[in-house]
Amino acid sequence: MPPARRIALTVLGRVLPSSKSPGQDVQAALDVALADSTLDPRDRGLATELVYGYLRLCGRLDYILAQFLKNPAAVPLAVRRILGLAAYEILHCAKVPAYASVDWAVSAVRKASGKGLSGMANAVLRRVAADPGAFEEPGFYRRDRPSEVVYLSRAFSCPEWIVSLWLGACGPDETRQHLAAQAEPAPLGLRVNRARPEAKALFDALAALPGALYAVFPTIAVPTGTDFAAAGLNLPELLASGALSRQSAAAQDVLYRLGLPEWPEPVFDACAGRGGKTLLIAEAGKRVFAADMHAPRLAGLPREAARLGLPPIPAFRASATKMALAAPAGTILLDAPCSGLGVLSRRPDAKWRRQPEDIAGLIRLQGAMLEAAYANLAPGGRLVYVTCTIHPAENEKAIDRLGGRHRDLILDSEAPAVPDPVLGETFYGAVLRKPGSCRVP
Ligand SMILES: C[S@@+](CC[C@H](N)C(=O)[O-])C[C@H]1O[C@@H](n2cnc3c(N)ncnc32)[C@H](O)[C@@H]1O
Incomplete structure (x- = not known):
């Protein structure tokens, strides 16, 4: 299995709760797995994206996959995780071609549980890849006329108890906004060290980054994956020198x-x-x-x-x-x-x-x-x-x-x-x- 996927599956196994464990904190589990590995920076980035992306969306991915499985409950957990991670790649990682995701996942399923299930994995993932737009339609999650709570839980990948809590506390409109927010990656938050003389100039340079989402001195938020180097800013150096800190905006x-x-x-x-x-x-x-x-x-x-x-x-x-x-x-x-x-x-x-x-x-x-x-x-x-x-x-x-x-x-x-x-x-x-x-x- 390609190393980034192997690490991602190992971390997910440690983070998601099971009958044997309440699950570990995601960043701590990822830090340990990455410290033990010899992944290059690109693969470290991919492993991190896969872990966080899968955790954000796995409720929805499980529902999607279940629509293509005859008996989802009979599929071993390890195989469901491989399918879920590959489905995440197919639907949300534009840089990874779908055939590459199907390939590694089918081999991984064959290794984990034999040839029979690998045929099933191939068929299911090809169906997921065939029409990604179908999963953007609210109707896909409402086929069996579920309650509003069940529908929102499936479509936004959020446990039903949280959906119910928010519906009761803040009503349907705010609940949908909270649900939409939690299903997206959080932006990168930065804090300019206002105690430094160059703080204002640095703030202005960061605020001018293409796509900057929020800029109120000394706080900046930019989308994850923002190219600082293209704007002449050396992020690792700015962080190391204390001119800047990472902190949620x-x-x-x-x-x-x-x-x-x-x-x-x-x-x-x-x-x-x-x-x-x-x-x-x-x-x-x-x-x-x-x-x-x-x-x-x-x-x-x-x-x-x-x-x-x-x-x-x-x-x-x-x-x-x-x-x-x-x-x-x-x-x-x-x-x-x-x-x-x-x-x-x-x-x-x-x-x-x-x-x-x-x-x-x-x-x-x-x-x-x-x-x-x-x-x-x-x-x-x-x-x-x-x-x-x-x-x-x-x-x-x-x-x-x-x-x-x-x-x-x-x-x-x-x-x-x-x-x-x-x-x-x-x-x-x-x-x-x-x-x-x-x-x-
Ligand atoms: C929300 S976090 C704090 C985050 C931190 N203020 C920051 O901005 O990075 C809550 C903190 O409360 C601490 N905590 C838990 N129980 C506590 C207690 N009884 N007394 C003091 N701190 C406690 C935890 O260790 C944790 O670091």
Whole structure:
């Protein structure tokens, strides 16, 4: 089997949940598989595209293939995955000729399960390749007159429980926008290091890239696959020198929508993870310190601060549910662990790995964090709550519950979890205030 497909199938086997495993995080599984391999850069790119593309669309691909199989349930899982990956290539990888996808997949099926199924694989994939336009027709997914939830789930490759949740929470129009966004690749988000003197010139050059989707200083979004070299920009060098960082544009945008420049200092980023938002806040000229429950996630922060030419950022391991700040913070940022349903275009594994029963535990954790943060907030201080999900119980209702317990809490502003057709990702945020005036040093 060609190496990029072999790696992609191995990674998918580790990421998608099974009776034996809840499935691994896609980027972690891909990093391990690529580190073990000797793939050239082109094949690494292809393996990455196949893994992410398949995860985005596998619900829809399974449905398509099932229409051409006599008894889909009888086809072994390994064979279904090979067919699904080849169907993804045929329908979505313009650079790979369909005959090449059919060839490798038929040989792989023969190797995995014998000659009988390879004939079936050949026939099915040729039928998929014969009329790709048929799968763009809504009627293809409605032949048996399914419910709206089942139809949307098939056509947009999204589990039924998420479709139902969104229909109930935001109605049919917004649901379709969220569904369309999660079925497309997320753009490449970039953050210009505004602490650098050349920041404005670099921003202007990036904003002028053909196809640039979003450019509001210091944030840029461009389609994946944008040719930076053609515009005279050396992306690896700009990243290595600290002039630029990769960061989802929607993740940056939510902080500005929540009034970042006005947040009182110092800012305590209590769920800093690898420090994406911590570093943005530091680049914006704010004093910031950071914590996370998982120490290894914080390990790269000193290196990142040095890359960006920032002073060292104090960081420590701590649970935000047991916050005990020695000195009060002007702003406490809770970029809370959540179900991630707003960033499925970037993390498509989450829709297959998350289960509806996970939500109750997340709501409890978010509630405990909000409670602890509010208790640690100085009078006049801000509590900024952010999630990357589209789930009212983790968003507005989490704030309502906190407000129900603390009648003095003031809701300063809110960034609702509405669809973003340009950036393809949805964040929620709220800025809460404790009465009084902020007198933090
Ligand atoms: C949404 S991610 C943060 C992403 C990060 N702020 C960024 O911009 O890159 C949520 C983070 O919460 C952390 N976390 C989970 N439970 C926690 C807890 N009880 N206390 C503090 N952090 C926690 C996770 O380790 C994870 O890094």
